[in-house]
Amino acid sequence: xxxxxxxxxxxGSRLSQGFWRMNEWGFNPQERLRFIEQSIDxxxxxxxxxxxxxxxxxxxxxxxxxxxxxxxxxxxxxxxxCGIHLPCEQRPDVVRYRYDHTAExxxxxxxxxxxxxxxxxxxxxxxxxxxxxxDPDGVADAFEHLFTLGKVKHFGVSNFSPAQFxxxxxxxxTPLIVNQIELSVLEPKHIEDDMLNHLxxxxxTPMAWSPLGGGALFxxxxxxxxxxxVRQIIQSIANELNVSMDQVALAxxxxxxxxxxxxxGSGKVDRLSSAVGALNVAMSDDHWFDIxxxxxxxxxx
Amino acid sequence: xxxxxxxxxxxGSRLSQGFWRMNEWGFNPQERLRFIEQSIDxxxxxxxxxxxxxxxxxxxxxxxxxxxxxxxxxxxxxxxxCGIHLPCEQRPDVVRYRYDHTAExxxxxxxxxxxxxxxxxxxxxxxxxxxxxxDPDGVADAFEHLFTLGKVKHFGVSNFSPAQFxxxxxxxxTPLIVNQIELSVLEPKHIEDDMLNHLxxxxxTPMAWSPLGGGALFxxxxxxxxxxxVRQIIQSIANELNVSMDQVALAxxxxxxxxxxxxxGSGKVDRLSSAVGALNVAMSDDHWFDIxxxxxxxxxx
Amino acid sequence: xxxxxxxxxxxGSRLSQGFWRMNEWGFNPQERLRFIEQSIDxxxxxxxxxxxxxxxxxxxxxxxxxxxxxxxxxxxxxxxxCGIHLPCEQRPDVVRYRYDHTAExxxxxxxxxxxxxxxxxxxxxxxxxxxxxxDPDGVADAFEHLFTLGKVKHFGVSNFSPAQFxxxxxxxxTPLIVNQIELSVLEPKHIEDDMLNHLxxxxxTPMAWSPLGGGALFxxxxxxxxxxxVRQIIQSIANELNVSMDQVALAxxxxxxxxxxxxxGSGKVDRLSSAVGALNVAMSDDHWFDIxxxxxxxxxx
Numbered sequence: 001x002x003x004x005x006x007x008x009x010x011x012g013s014r015l016s017q018g019f020w021r022m023n024e025w026g027f028n029p030q031e032r033l034r035f036i037e038q039s040i041d042x043x044x045x046x047x048x049x050x051x052x053x054x055x056x057x058x059x060x061x062x063x064x065x066x067x068x069x070x071x072x073x074x075x076x077x078x079x080x081x082c083g084i085h086l087p088c089e090q091r092p093d094v095v096r097y098r099y100d101h102t103a104e105x106x107x108x109x110x111x112x113x114x115x116x117x118x119x120x121x122x123x124x125x126x127x128x129x130x131x132x133x134x135d136p137d138g139v140a141d142a143f144e145h146l147f148t149l150g151k152v153k154h155f156g157v158s159n160f161s162p163a164q165f166x167x168x169x170x171x172x173x174t175p176l177i178v179n180q181i182e183l184s185v186l187e188p189k190h191i192e193d194d195m196l197n198h199l200x201x202x203x204x205t206p207m208a209w210s211p212l213g214g215g216a217l218f219x220x221x222x223x224x225x226x227x228x229x230v231r232q233i234i235q236s237i238a239n240e241l242n243v244s245m246d247q248v249a250l251a252x253x254x255x256x257x258x259x260x261x262x263x264x265g266s267g268k269v270d271r272l273s274s275a276v277g278a279l280n281v282a283m284s285d286d287h288w289f290d291i292x293x294x295x296x297x298x299x300x301x
Numbered sequence: 302x303x304x305x306x307x308x309x310x311x312x313g314s315r316l317s318q319g320f321w322r323m324n325e326w327g328f329n330p331q332e333r334l335r336f337i338e339q340s341i342d343x344x345x346x347x348x349x350x351x352x353x354x355x356x357x358x359x360x361x362x363x364x365x366x367x368x369x370x371x372x373x374x375x376x377x378x379x380x381x382x383c384g385i386h387l388p389c390e391q392r393p394d395v396v397r398y399r400y401d402h403t404a405e406x407x408x409x410x411x412x413x414x415x416x417x418x419x420x421x422x423x424x425x426x427x428x429x430x431x432x433x434x435x436d437p438d439g440v441a442d443a444f445e446h447l448f449t450l451g452k453v454k455h456f457g458v459s460n461f462s463p464a465q466f467x468x469x470x471x472x473x474x475t476p477l478i479v480n481q482i483e484l485s486v487l488e489p490k491h492i493e494d495d496m497l498n499h500l501x502x503x504x505x506t507p508m509a510w511s512p513l514g515g516g517a518l519f520x521x522x523x524x525x526x527x528x529x530x531v532r533q534i535i536q537s538i539a540n541e542l543n544v545s546m547d548q549v550a551l552a553x554x555x556x557x558x559x560x561x562x563x564x565x566g567s568g569k570v571d572r573l574s575s576a577v578g579a580l581n582v583a584m585s586d587d588h589w590f591d592i593x594x595x596x597x598x599x600x601x602x
Numbered sequence: 603x604x605x606x607x608x609x610x611x612x613x614g615s616r617l618s619q620g621f622w623r624m625n626e627w628g629f630n631p632q633e634r635l636r637f638i639e640q641s642i643d644x645x646x647x648x649x650x651x652x653x654x655x656x657x658x659x660x661x662x663x664x665x666x667x668x669x670x671x672x673x674x675x676x677x678x679x680x681x682x683x684c685g686i687h688l689p690c691e692q693r694p695d696v697v698r699y700r701y702d703h704t705a706e707x708x709x710x711x712x713x714x715x716x717x718x719x720x721x722x723x724x725x726x727x728x729x730x731x732x733x734x735x736x737d738p739d740g741v742a743d744a745f746e747h748l749f750t751l752g753k754v755k756h757f758g759v760s761n762f763s764p765a766q767f768x769x770x771x772x773x774x775x776t777p778l779i780v781n782q783i784e785l786s787v788l789e790p791k792h793i794e795d796d797m798l799n800h801l802x803x804x805x806x807t808p809m810a811w812s813p814l815g816g817g818a819l820f821x822x823x824x825x826x827x828x829x830x831x832v833r834q835i836i837q838s839i840a841n842e843l844n845v846s847m848d849q850v851a852l853a854x855x856x857x858x859x860x861x862x863x864x865x866x867g868s869g870k871v872d873r874l875s876s877a878v879g880a881l882n883v884a885m886s887d888d889h890w891f892d893i894x895x896x897x898x899x900x901x902x903x
Contacts, residue, residue: 097902098891129903132793132894133887135859136802159903162464163764163796167803191433194464200437201468257436285434289399292433300398301430301460463765492734495765501738502769558737586735590700593734601699602731602761 001043001279003261005205006177010124010154012046012077014254015275016207018263019047022061023054025267032065038269040075042276048180048207048263049117050081050128051109055088059116067118077123079178081158082109084128099131106142110152125152126180130164136171143174156180158209162198169202178205183260185230185249186213188295191256200258211262212249229294237287243277250278252291302344302580304562306506307478311425311455313347313378315555316576317508319564320348323362324355326568333366339570341376343577349481349508349564350418351382351429352410356389360417368419378424380479382459383410385429400432407443411453426453427481431465437472444475457481459510463499470503479506484561486531486550487514489596492557501559512563513550530595538588544578551579553592603645603881605863607807608779612726612756614648614679616856617877618809620865621649624663625656627869634667635674640871642677644878650782650809650865651719652683652730653711657690661718669720679725681780683760684711686730701733708744712754727754728782732766738773745776758782760811764800771804780807785862787832787851788815790897793858802860813864814851831896839889845879852880854893 003014017039027035039045049059059080066072083101087094110125125146127139146152156178157165169176179199183190183206190196190206199206212218217231231245238245253260264275293299304315318340328336340346350360360381367373384402388395411426426447428440447453457479458466470477480500484491484507491497491507500507513519518532532546539546554561565576594600605616619641629637641647651661661682668674685703689696712727727748729741748754758780759767771778781801785792785808792798792808801808814820819833833847840847855862866877895901 096888096891098888099902100887132798132858133890161796161799163799163803167799170803194462196433197462197464197468201464201471255434257434285401286397286399288434289397300400495763497734498763498765498769502765502772556735558735586702587698587700589735590698601701 001276003259005261006154006175007203008175008177010077010177012123012261013044014261014279015044015250016046016048016079016261016263017044017272018209018265019049019058019062020053021265022058022267027061027267029064029068032061033068035267035269036062036065036072036076037069039272040072042269042273044264044272044276045075046077046079046123046261048079049113050084051113052081052084052086052128055086056090059113063116063118070118073119078117078119079124079126080110080113080117080122081126081128082106082113083131099129099133101127101131101134101139103138103142103145106139107145110146114151121150122152124154124156124178126156126158126178127160127168128158130157130160134168136168139168140171140173143172147174154178156204162194165198165204176204178207180207180209180263182210183208183253184211184213185234185252185291185295186216186227188292191292192296196256196258196260206258206260208253208260208262211253211264212246217249218245226295226297229297230291233290233294237283237290241281241283243281244274246271246274247278247281248283248287248291250275251281251283252288254278254281255283255288302577304560306562307455307476308504309476309478311378311478313424313562314345315562315580316345316551317347317349317380317562317564318345318573319510319566320350320359320363321354322566323359323568328362328568330365330369333362334369336568336570337363337366337373337377338370340573341373343570343574345565345573345577346376347378347380347424349380350414351385352414353382353385353387353429356387357391360414364417364419371419374420379418379420380425380427381411381414381418381423382427382429383407383414384432400430400434402428402432402435402440404439404443404446407440408446411447415452422451423453425455425457425479427457427459427479428461428469429459431458431461435469437469440469441472441474444473448475455479457505463495466499466505477505479508481508481510481564483511484509484554485512485514486535486553486592486596487517487528489593492593493597497557497559497561507559507561509554509561509563512554512565513547518550519546527596527598530598531592534591534595538584538591542582542584544582545575547572547575548579548582549584549588549592551576552582552584553589555579555582556584556589603878605861607863608756608777609805610777610779612679612779614725614863615646616863616881617646617852618648618650618681618863618865619646619874620811620867621651621660621664622655623867624660624869629663629869631666631670634663635670637869637871638664638667638674638678639671641874642674644871644875646866646874646878647677648679648681648725648863650681651715653715654683654686654688654730657688658692661715665718665720672720675721680719680721681726681728682712682715682719682724683728683730684708684715685733701731701735703729703733703736703741705740705744705747708741709747712748716753723752724754726756726758726780728758728760728780729762729770730760732759732762736770738770741770742773742775745774749776756780758806764796767800767806778806780809782809782811782865784812785810785855786813786815787836787854787893787897788818788829790894793894794898798858798860798862808860808862810855810862810864813855813866814848819851820847828897828899831899832893835892835896839885839892843883843885845883846876848873848876849880849883850885850889850893852877853883853885854890856880857885857890
């Protein structure tokens with residue numbers, strides 16, 4: 001399941017594991033290490049973080065586990081993000097949730113992430129949210145600084161529109177290789193708007209956050225006809241192909257030609273194992289369009 | 302009325318005749334031939350088809366007529382489309398209306414169109430609808446194959462957004478020379494959005510389908526104030542210029558600087574003859590803006 | 603407060619003074635001259651006009667004042683606009699408000715503006731509104747003609763969308779250096795859409811018209827919760843920084859990295875003087891985001 005994220009580099013795994021809730025998993029360092037090793041054994045070697053996950057604590061939880069077995073570092077790829085100030089107990093100086101893309105903040109945040117994750121380098125650093133106050137030239141300076149010192153190997157963004165992406169890319173020497181966007185059978189707007197067309201044109205990898213739609217797919221909520229329709233078609237395809245519903249939902253993303261890379265989030269290794277099975281689901285075009293029609297709520301034009 | 306559709310080639314006629322309802326005209330082969338000849342005599346030499354028109358039968362109806370007088374082929378330009386599977390009696394294997402832009406389908410569909418139309422080459426082949434599952438590299442392979450064998454001379458699309466157009470174009474050696482889009486005095490959204498600006502910038506010809514707005518313009522429906530306003534201003538301009546309403550509606554498209562090429566659809570030669578008269582309507586800028594204001598429902602900003 | 607509007611030239615002032623209501627100020631020529639001199643003394647040397655302002659009279663009002671002291675010309679930069687026909691007493695031949703971007707109209711209008719303003723050259727000529735009937739090649743011809751004769755030094759547009767901008771730019775040798783757009787704390791949509799990203803990417807200066815939101819900010823209207831929220835946060839920041847509300851509203855624009863240039867419109871020199879003070883307001887990122895959240899009506903995502 002090795003996957004080339006960009007023509008100019010970054011080999012990761014097609015599926016990645018996110019750790020935004022690792023603080024809620026209740027794992028001790030040994031359990032965390034075990035989860036990481038199991039992920040790697042399953043072929044999921046790309047690990048997605050952000051400075052602010054778990055009120056700034058998740059990176060360290062991961063780093064503490066990695067410190068037990070530092071050799072694992074060369075078997076994984078580490079992604080993290082920066083650019084947000086989050087008010088919480090860990091940051092008493094932060095009054096309000098705010099964006100900050102200054103070179104100073106990006107560099108300091110990346111260095112803190114290195115310290116937290118107990119690693120010498122990040123494989124991929126992302127700007128977490130587009131900010132109207134972003135100075136693209138400042139970002140370029142920060143990226144160049146971090147790259148030259150070998151602290152970050154690749155750069156990308158998250159939740160950037162095509163125009164925001166183009167602006168930032170126009171000021172960078174290095175290519176933005178990833179845009180993390182919300183995408184699932186329940187949030188399919190980027191299938192129809194400019195986003196995936198733009199990323200695919202420029203050979204940028206869309207990484208999908210919340211790729212299972214936040215769980216509503218597997219719940220009992222009957223209040224939305226659309227949700228029921230999507231759930232029903234996915235259940236039906238799952239039955240037909242003798243796979244699970246989450247595998248169908250992930251296979252729907254994996255089948256798109258823009259080569260979407262879903263980011264998983266559960267701390268249960270059987271969930272991750274099931275997700276890996278999505279790579280082998282033989283979803284037909286008909287299945288794909290059936291799901292899309294259910295999700296968009298109308299027939300193809 | 303010869304018209305250069307693209308700087309790199311394809312000379313057709315400014316107006317084209319579409320055959321999506323030829324199966325409803327009730328013509329025998331001789332009558333079809335006669336209609337084709339009359340069209341050519343009127344200067345309308347570009348004929349627009351799609352594999353699926355008339356439940357996959359219209360191309361053959363046309364081809365059977367052309368077979369009576371094969372020499373006519375060199376006096377006309379043939380456009381057809383592919384990329385849709387339509388469930389109907391003729392295709393019992395197709396279960397649901399679906400898109401298919403695989404190289405295999407494009408090539409097979411184009412070859413079937415050649416056989417149906419009784420011709421050795423298509424002047425222009427279009428992808429009928431944008432598909433999220435389109436692999437642009439696969440399309441590029443199919444187009445190159447068809448071009449190299451001399452089976453298709455030019456390529457284009459239909460109903461593609463600017464971003465979808467850019468993605469596909471980025472993978473092709475050959476230019477996409479046409480985008481067929483819905484456009485009329487009653488469906489003017491592309492006048493204000495990015496579509497026509499984008500096509501004009503890249504010297505791509507917009508071909509307008511449903512250029513008369515589907516007939517509502519000439520009906521009696523009084524329920525929509527907007528429709529009544531548009532009808533009234535068009536009637537008023539028609540009176541002033543001593544032309545017909547359909548000529549005014551077509552002249553409105555023809556006056557736009559993106560050089561819109563309307564596709565007509567009636568099987569009545571007098572309707573076609575009237576449409577040709579639209580090329581000589583002396584519509585002023587004031588007329589054009591009067592119609593636009595009526596259609597958009599508010600004054601110019 | 604000198605400001606480089608484009609990498610290839612046009613040095614003006616960061617703030618500019620508009621004269622669209624000069625006809626309502628009730629100034630005699632000496633008073634107008636005095637206002638112009640006071641503006642220049644304050645560092646506001648860029649003056650924004652349009653042929654149609656004041657029913658085609660404002661340019662002449664300005665020109666009559668400049669004629670008293672022609673030497674002032676070299677201390678100022680003159681912007682004007684063309685491309686609209688406005689029905690009014692001064693133009694009995696114009697029946698309806700219409701756009702006109704023909705080369706003939708652009709050239710004639712620019713020459714009339716030169717005569718009205720009593721100057722030999724315009725620093726910057728803008729197309730006032732995008733027109734669907736614009737022939738970009740005709741505009742290119744007009745611009746080249748005016749540039750070659752030394753009558754206009756730079757060109758730009760007003761109210762053009764990114765796609766409209768790209769189309770026109772693709773046909774011009776000269777860069778469009780400005781796009782005048784509506785932008786204020788009360789009209790912030792361009793902060794989030796493609797507009798500012800696009801302009802910033804291409805190093806085009808956004809000039810903001812109605813940069814104070816048309817006065818509602820300083821009124822008593824309590825009917826809109828959003829308006830009240832914006833007013834309140836601006837008042838609060840004004841108090842904190844010990845500056846005026848208009849200075850806060852302008853500083854919010856000035857802080858954006860696309861280097862927005864606000865166009866002021868009052869005929870009161872103390873208002874202009876206050877606006878100049880906005881250049882020195884030490885607005886923090888927190889202040890900026892506080893205002894933006896109030897204006898967009900929801901928290902940052």
